[in-house]
Amino acid sequence: MLKGKSLVSINDLSKEEIVHLLDIAEEFSENPRQPVLAGNVVATLFFEPSTRTRLSFESAVNQLGGRVLGFAEASTSSVSKGESLNDTILTVANYVDLIVMRHPIEGAARFASEVSPVPIINAGDGANQHPTQTMLDLFSIRKTQGTLDDLTICMVGDLKYGRTVHSLLMAMSNFRTRFVFIAPPELQLPMEYKLYLQGKGLPYEEFTSLPDHIAGADILYMTRVQRERFSDPLEYEKVKNVYVLHESMLRAAKPTMRVLHPLPRVNEIATDVDASPMAYYFQQARNGVYARMAIMASILGKRG
């Protein structure tokens, strides 16, 4: 039902569309080497670098038998000759069936989807949206918990600027989620998202301390706390070691709890967590391939 459509924001998808895409991703996770994109050519236009996301898309296309072309950073693109985004998109649309784009400016993907004759998948536009990340988060949550309904999700770290947190929150609001937000005072969830949850009648709690609130969580969603987000460097020094997950902190957790992280991590998850059965972030990265397979196959009309 996504056939021929662009995917710019997770909010473009209804609850039913999300669930349907997750079912397709589930199918691909069981049988990822199907030539359903044979004969298709996909562009990956990365106006800013994001190796992880780019390689994940390229793996998905290649495993499904499609072909990829594109660029990994803007310096090697026509942008450096002063070309407008409009012209770049209208030109590349002549070469491919689908454009995956990453751009540093918010709204760039929406603009591209409005001028492009071929579908656009937003692979991140500034601090705004990254819907395929959200789809792989949802896939990982459903896969590990057996359901998306009635879960308690504890989100930790930079809740102010964290694009993945905001999109996941909005997508999960379809599924009666209970939210627990844990962030330093400077990086708390913006008011607009709290109002959004209130409008939906969904419960949430806010804390500034990590260890005490893991026990009730089904999902612990960790994010990076980046130095450059702090106006006062001393403030960063104060919190940087507070929002670090250690293996010992998982003892109070439900056995079925899983730790997610959009990656790359820097130090917010200690490496001693990696060996825990609760660590799921590398498997989560693998799920990104399946989620992207589902989205591309749907948009290109190869899956209902």
Next chain:
Amino acid sequence: MLKGKSLVSINDLSKEEIVHLLDIAEEFSENPRQPVLAGNVVATLFFEPSTRTRLSFESAVNQLGGRVLGFAEASTSSVSKGESLNDTILTVANYVDLIVMRHPIEGAARFASEVSPVPIINAGDGANQHPTQTMLDLFSIRKTQGTLDDLTICMVGDLKYGRTVHSLLMAMSNFRTRFVFIAPPELQLPMEYKLYLQGKGLPYEEFTSLPDHIAGADILYMTRVQRERFSDPLEYEKVKNVYVLHESMLRAAKPTMRVLHPLPRVNEIATDVDASPMAYYFQQARNGVYARMAIMASILGKRG
């Protein structure tokens, strides 16, 4: 008939070869997804970046089932280790069936074609030649006008340094073309090309003002006027807004006239032209894929 040969300059092709290649391109435009290059590997060696040209070639190879490898800029190539072009070409020729190369130095492609055991396609060597661009221009002219014979082509902008203008002029001189050249005094067509046309007995006119001369044209070929071409910045400021095409200027044109541009444009075609049925420059970019398919399939012996 190009089988195993290099394509360095449009002048390497006879009129008959040009027409034959255009016929093959026409065939591919009707059916672009044929696995005629299955089993072939093509290198795209871009010693200077040109995203548009590189992606066009890579789309052509991929749509025809071939494989691509290469580099998008010299900084990631062995050139930075002091290797000679001779050695780079002789090495890469071991890896592929065909080398597509872009190089900042005039004559680089000719040199490469003389040392390489595999065919070379010149994708631009400095200000010199870019024959696949000329082929797509010819394809676009024939496609929109139904013929290459007896047309009036109005060339606008930088006629002094414009590589595409010079190559197109020489190729069209096979087809009884009438030329109208419109350029600022500093950027007029070099004398050698005027003498060339005189030698062929072909008529041309020269003007410095754009609007008055559109009415008689079958093709309006716009080019970029680049600041760095002017010795005097004030001279650039004086002309930069004079050689800009606006939609209103098309009212006097023949209904069958089409606007071409090698792209990227900066501001020499106002965006209000884009919606006009006379705007053909993005379709022209698409034609580049078909022209390159024809050239590569011919060189690799997959088309007579």
Next chain:
Amino acid sequence: MLKGKSLVSINDLSKEEIVHLLDIAEEFSENPRQPVLAGNVVATLFFEPSTRTRLSFESAVNQLGGRVLGFAEASTSSVSKGESLNDTILTVANYVDLIVMRHPIEGAARFASEVSPVPIINAGDGANQHPTQTMLDLFSIRKTQGTLDDLTICMVGDLKYGRTVHSLLMAMSNFRTRFVFIAPPELQLPMEYKLYLQGKGLPYEEFTSLPDHIAGADILYMTRVQRERFSDPLEYEKVKNVYVLHESMLRAAKPTMRVLHPLPRVNEIATDVDASPMAYYFQQARNGVYARMAIMASILGKRG
């Protein structure tokens, strides 16, 4: 027998494994376009650029029908976001069946092989190892001499830092080789390798002058003498033109002698050598494709 294993060092391979891989490479050299890697995806992660090696691997994968993704330099990778090598490898391992990596730090490939769930091929880690280079050297020696046994190999140039020299020396020590080392005093073979040969009971001689010692050689293995290896620039100026091979110097050589060079060369082989039937370095580069085909096909279980 390499199925599922990593290849980090040439010393990981027994004499029997080396010979078996060379036999597989021989098969691929006779029939290089076999779709034995169809359905496989290989990552080429080049944390430092090496166009030649990267394109050789990518040609091998593509000729065998597999797919490639990756990056050509670290600046476009997640490394610039502070990600650890551990996390990069664990993430990319989700996308592919095999990782080919080049890294500036010695030991990086060994570390990667210890954490990765998919096999790693070391495509060079600092001054340490580059086993696929050694395999293509061995292939070239056997191909040109008909055997690996009882040969005299004359190694010339930078024998102190030359990674390829050290690996080739250790691999050839399985085959009763006689070694002749020719290097300036500052760049002589390190004592550890001499002790290694003594321990194996293998004869070697050391000289500082090139011309006199070519006559007895079956293989003349030339290497680059790099300015940056010298503490004293005057020392470099003194030797840089001494270790240059000219065509005239080949007159005393055995007719079956062949000149090898890992490439890129700068000026240590004069171009007048290129036309000699003894020049084998470009064919040697081609052999790299076959050697890498053999290694990848074996690791991916497509060849016994």
